[in-house]
Amino acid sequence: MLIEIGLKTSKREILIDITNLINDEIKKSKISSGISLVYTPHTTSAITINENADPDVCTDILKGLKDISPVKSSYLHGEGNSDAHIKASLFGMSQMIIIEEGRLKLGTWQGIYFCEFDGPRNRKIWLKIIKD
Amino acid sequence: MLIEIGLKTSKREILIDITNLINDEIKKSKISSGISLVYTPHTTSAITINENADPDVCTDILKGLKDISPVKSSYLHGEGNSDAHIKASLFGMSQMIIIEEGRLKLGTWQGIYFCEFDGPRNRKIWLKIIKD
Amino acid sequence: MLIEIGLKTSKREILIDITNLINDEIKKSKISSGISLVYTPHTTSAITINENADPDVCTDILKGLKDISPVKSSYLHGEGNSDAHIKASLFGMSQMIIIEEGRLKLGTWQGIYFCEFDGPRNRKIWLKIIKD
Numbered sequence: 304m305l306i307e308i309g310l311k312t313s314k315r316e317i318l319i320d321i322t323n324l325i326n327d328e329i330k331k332s333k334i335s336s337g338i339s340l341v342y343t344p345h346t347t348s349a350i351t352i353n354e355n356a357d358p359d360v361c362t363d364i365l366k367g368l369k370d371i372s373p374v375k376s377s378y379l380h381g382e383g384n385s386d387a388h389i390k391a392s393l394f395g396m397s398q399m400i401i402i403e404e405g406r407l408k409l410g411t412w413q414g415i416y417f418c419e420f421d422g423p424r425n426r427k428i429w430l431k432i433i434k435d
Numbered sequence: 436m437l438i439e440i441g442l443k444t445s446k447r448e449i450l451i452d453i454t455n456l457i458n459d460e461i462k463k464s465k466i467s468s469g470i471s472l473v474y475t476p477h478t479t480s481a482i483t484i485n486e487n488a489d490p491d492v493c494t495d496i497l498k499g500l501k502d503i504s505p506v507k508s509s510y511l512h513g514e515g516n517s518d519a520h521i522k523a524s525l526f527g528m529s530q531m532i533i534i535e536e537g538r539l540k541l542g543t544w545q546g547i548y549f550c551e552f553d554g555p556r557n558r559k560i561w562l563k564i565i566k567d
Numbered sequence: 568m569l570i571e572i573g574l575k576t577s578k579r580e581i582l583i584d585i586t587n588l589i590n591d592e593i594k595k596s597k598i599s600s601g602i603s604l605v606y607t608p609h610t611t612s613a614i615t616i617n618e619n620a621d622p623d624v625c626t627d628i629l630k631g632l633k634d635i636s637p638v639k640s641s642y643l644h645g646e647g648n649s650d651a652h653i654k655a656s657l658f659g660m661s662q663m664i665i666i667e668e669g670r671l672k673l674g675t676w677q678g679i680y681f682c683e684f685d686g687p688r689n690r691k692i693w694l695k696i697i698k699d
Contacts, residue, residue, distance in 0.1 A: 304699075305600075305667060336437075338472060338563060340602055340663050344674025346618040351524040354478040363510040363517035364524060371503055371521075371635055378627040385627035389635075392615040392628060392658055396677075399472050399529050399663060401563045403437060408561070410476025413528075429672070431602060431665045433565060433697060435436075468569075470604055470695060483656040486610040495642040495649035496656060503635055503653075531604050531661050533695045535569060540693070542608025545660075565697060567568075 304332050306430040312422035316369070318351075318361040322414045325400075325430060326407050332432050335405045340431040342397040347387035347421035349394035350428075355414025368393075368420075387420035394418055402432070436464050438562040444554035448501070450483075450493040454546045457532075457562060458539050464564055467537045472563040474529040479519035479553035481526035482560075487546025500525075500552075519552035526550055534564065568596050570694040576686035580633070582615075582625040586678045589664075589694060590671050596696050599669045604695040606661040611651035611685035613658035614692075619678025632657070632684075651684035658682055666696070 306328050310319065325341055341350050354360040368390050378385035398415060401408040409415070417428060438460050442451065457473055473482050486492040500522050510517035530547060533540040541547070549560060570592045574583065589605055605614050618624040632654050642649035662679060665672040673679070681692060 305665060305672075338565060340665065342663070342665060344677060346616075346624075346674065346676050352478075352528045353520055353524055357512055357514075359511035359513070360478075360517060360520050363512050364521055366510070367504055367507070367517065367521040371525075372631055375631070378630070379623035380621055380627050381623070382621075385624060385631065388617055388624050389628055389631040392617055393635075394524055395527055395659055395662075396616045397663055398527075399474070399531060401437060401472065401474060401561060408437075410478065412478050413476060429665060433602060433699065435565065470697060484610075484660045485652055485656055489644055489646075491643035491645070492610075492649060492652050495644050496653055498642070499636055499639070499649065499653040503657075526656050527659055530659075531606070531663060533569060533604065533606060533693060540569075542610065544610050545608060567697065 304432045308428040310417055310426045312419035312424055312426055315422055316365050317419045318416040320355060320414045321417045325415055328430055329402055329406055334432050334434050336435040337402045337433050339400050339402055340397055341415060342429040344427055344429060347384055347391050349391045349418040350398045351394045351416050351418055352398050352413050354412050356412055384421045390420045436564045440560040442549055442558045444551035444556055444558055447554055448497050449551045450548040452487060452546045453549045457547055460562055461534055461538055466564050466566050468567040469534045469565050471532050471534055472529055473547060474561040476559055476561060479516055479523050481523045481550040482530045483526045483548050483550055484530055484545050486544050488544055516553045522552045568696045572692040574681055574690045576683035576688055576690055579686055580629050581683045582680040584619060584678045585681050589679055592694055593666055593670055598696050598698050600699040601666045601697050603664050603666055604661055605679060606693040608691055608693060611648055611655050613655045613682040614662045615658045615680050615682055616662050616677050618676050620676055648685045654684045
């Protein structure tokens with residue numbers, strides 16, 4: 304089963320908690336056990352899993368990433384967003400999450416994040432569910 | 436099939452070779468062909484695949500990561516482990532490995548590692564096996 | 568279904584677009600819907616998904632990665648390629664891609680890349696296809 308979810312990002316760099324969005328689709332699918340692939344079809348965004356309790360963690364992650372992959376004048380790509388392409392590959396285009404008893408099986412402190420590195424933009428998430 | 440494996444980490448940062456642990460569970464499952472999702476439910480740990488021959492590689496990986504995502508006093512998160520949250524997202528919460536002939540199909544020099552970035556702690560690994 | 572694809576890399580560091588190689592195998596498999604795991608069995612290479620329009624993006628990615636994980640004389644591993652092992656874990660050993668209507672379902676600007684970080688070498692890619 305393949306589901307497309309739309310999303311708007313409001314800044315150049317932001318992490319958006321999409322855990323409930325994904326869980327709602329899993330519930331609607333009526334699939335009780337399997338795996339879900341959460342995938343971004345864009346090249347300057349990523350999907351990650353990290354802490355969902357203290358929002359400061361997201362702020363720190365974006366701050367840390369900015370130091371790891373800064374904007375550089377020496378990059379060749381004319382759009383000036385090569386730092387964002389690198390961040391996308393560092394965090395990855397997708398995450399796999401277990402489905403158990405009809406919902407995502409995440410750790411106590413885990414949430415799923417859509418990571419925007421070159422917004423604001425209209426974005427899509429593709430969710431593929433594989434049954435056991 | 437979903438399996439939980441317990442693990443203790445002995446330092447703040449360590450890579451633990453879990454290849455045999457995972458392979459033992461694959462063998463017990465009697466599943467001969469498919470894919471396995473090796474997943475950490477924690478937010479300051481990761482799963483990676485890398486060289487299993489020279490232990491110096493693990494030492495170098497942790498040293499390199501410390502330079503890539505250093506501890507910073509400018510981070511906001513009160514627990515002081517934002518560097519570890521970033522390392523977790525850089526390496527990723529999970530790895531997918533092919534199952535063939537009832538065991539993991541890894542490259543000659545590949546091993547699977549549980550990566551602890553904010554230990555020592557009691558940790559869990561979730562292993563989900565999807566049959567062909 | 569498991570497929571092995573051979574590849575030669577021509578430099579120490581290069582990104583090779585393997586999208587068509589993978590799509591050709593998907594078509595041959597006659598599997599119309601599912602997921603594909605594109606996996607490298609080597610420890611100094613990776614698989615990523617990024618922009619396939621402007622080749623400058625690949626040049627910038629390799630340049631950025633060189634700054635993120637530089638060669639260091641303080642590394643212990645005797646082969647002198649610890650920077651490449653780190654790059655491999657940062658980008659990841661595999662990518663999952665949705666299969667729809669008998670082909671890869673990628674974003675408009677996405678291509679799949681084999682990433683060599685310690686070539687030139689003879690390399691392999693493993694492609695595992697899981698049906699819906």
